[in-house]
Amino acid sequence: MTGHHEVTREPFEMVRKKKINLKESFFLSLIRMLGSAGAIILFIILSFVLYNGVHILSWDFISKPPIEAMTKGGIFPVIVGTVLLTFICMIVVIPIGVTTAIFLSEYSKPGLLLKTVMMSMYTLAGVPSVVFGLFGLAVFVVAFNFGMSLFAGSLTLAIMVLPYIISTSEEALKAVPYSFKEASLACGATKWQTIRKVILPTAMPGILTGAILGTAKVSGETAPIMFTAAAFFTPGVPKSLFEPIMALPYHIYVLATAGTHIEETRPVQYGTALTLIVLVLGMNLLGIILRSRQRKKRAW
């Protein structure tokens, strides 16, 4: 793919080298400069958090609970909270998301229904995260009476990440070649057998990659869990689904803005921020690497 790209590109490069146009080179370098701004800013923020947080990270920091009004000790229950929140969210959202994707890619026919479903997905993807938080508060916390709890927060996050899971799963399902289906159907398999035995297994790596990237998105979210799950402090790790939890993003926010020890907890804030970044970007990187390997490995 890239090799082909190179070959066709060559003649234009030669034309370009012949006459150096001042206006052209000015604008191209301007675009280069503006275009790398995002990457540079990411680099600056990353190195800042790394510089301030790396000497705080230690085994004790990630394995011990906070002590002395959170100015000392670790963030073990906070990490556990985020991991549980994300895990339960994924357990809830993946079956629903994948089923929806199967409907969209295998069963739906073009028409008003499909249009409505797609439209609602786009809209859902654009709804602000704080609005999901309000919804979770009104429905899961109050109407279903789950209270501020791990379960309410997970369900809120599940609804938020649903459109993403649907569209990545759908993409994975659509990438399965039509000949696979034809072969299976020709062997006498029913449509459902074909989906279960041929299409889903083939699409599974893609679906899981989408889920990993979704996990990265969910674990960094603060606004949806603010009124549905997260507490300033809980004694230890949660013992049931219906207890409030501490979570990494909320921990950063609350230590940096509320309470009487904002300056004293600064090191903990940096450490928590670094932990969150490592978690989110690590998951992200894993997903991106898996995805590009799958694309390269694809033999059909």
Add this chain to the structure above:
Amino acid sequence: MVSSVGLVSVIVLLLIGFFLFKEAFYIFYKAGAMKVLFGTAWYPTYDPPSFGMLPLIMGTVVVTFLTAVMAIPLGIATAIYVAEIAHHRVKEFLKPLIEMLASFPSVVLGFFGMVVIAPILSNWLSPILAEKLPELLRSTNIPFISTTLADFCYNKLFIASGLNISTAALMLTVRAIPVISSIAEDALTAVPRTYREASYSLGANKWETILRVVIPASVSGLSVAVILGIGTIIGETMIVLMVAGGAAVIPYWIFDPARPMPAAIAAEMAEAPYQSLHYQALFGVGVLLLIFTFILSLISDFISRKYRAVRIGEKI
């Protein structure tokens, strides 16, 4: 069975709309929709309370505008760089980097704004702009510059607090660049190769081709990118909550503090008693946010349907 599950996103969206309207209905009904929407006093905890949402709405509008001014050129430029200019090795490195920036936790961006950008603005930039610069201008003794311009700098460039809408806009720009650029890049890549080849064969150089051929051919996709970027900015909560300053007044200048709508919800929900007027007013703000983003989604969906611009959905 499968087809009923297929409707799950429709049902969820309807439920969100229903529950938000249900909780918010009473505030618009009791206090009067016009009075709530265009009232300039947001004093939810006073006695009697006042729920004029205009300061919050204007906070969002002004912050979004400031951010858009920076984020749209930077986002589009990033897309052009990645799609058209960068060597394919640089591209392979930049694309995942931008994708990672897109899922960078916004609470860390807010935290960075609080501990780095805000002190830089108030402790370092403000003395230079509001003290050193006017002094320098006054000493020049040139009519307009030494009087009007110097006074302007002295009065207007003084930054009382680093937590203001400029800092918020700066951090929101970081948040919006990857959203805009990833959609815009899709739109640029979708322009057929033959268009570029035709342009080159007529003797156009690379910049002319980008400006006159590739951008016009992908303008609908680029506008979808911009609209969805604006949607992201409007709904972004943690950054405006942490660095916008939090004052519920209409901002008139770029160094004024503000309390945009998401920040109001996030900051006040914890202290609003269940089913109180304040609680309902915050749901009212949520309804407005939902309507704003719904309109933006409708527009972008319309554009991408009509012009087959880009496949949106997995990008945000």
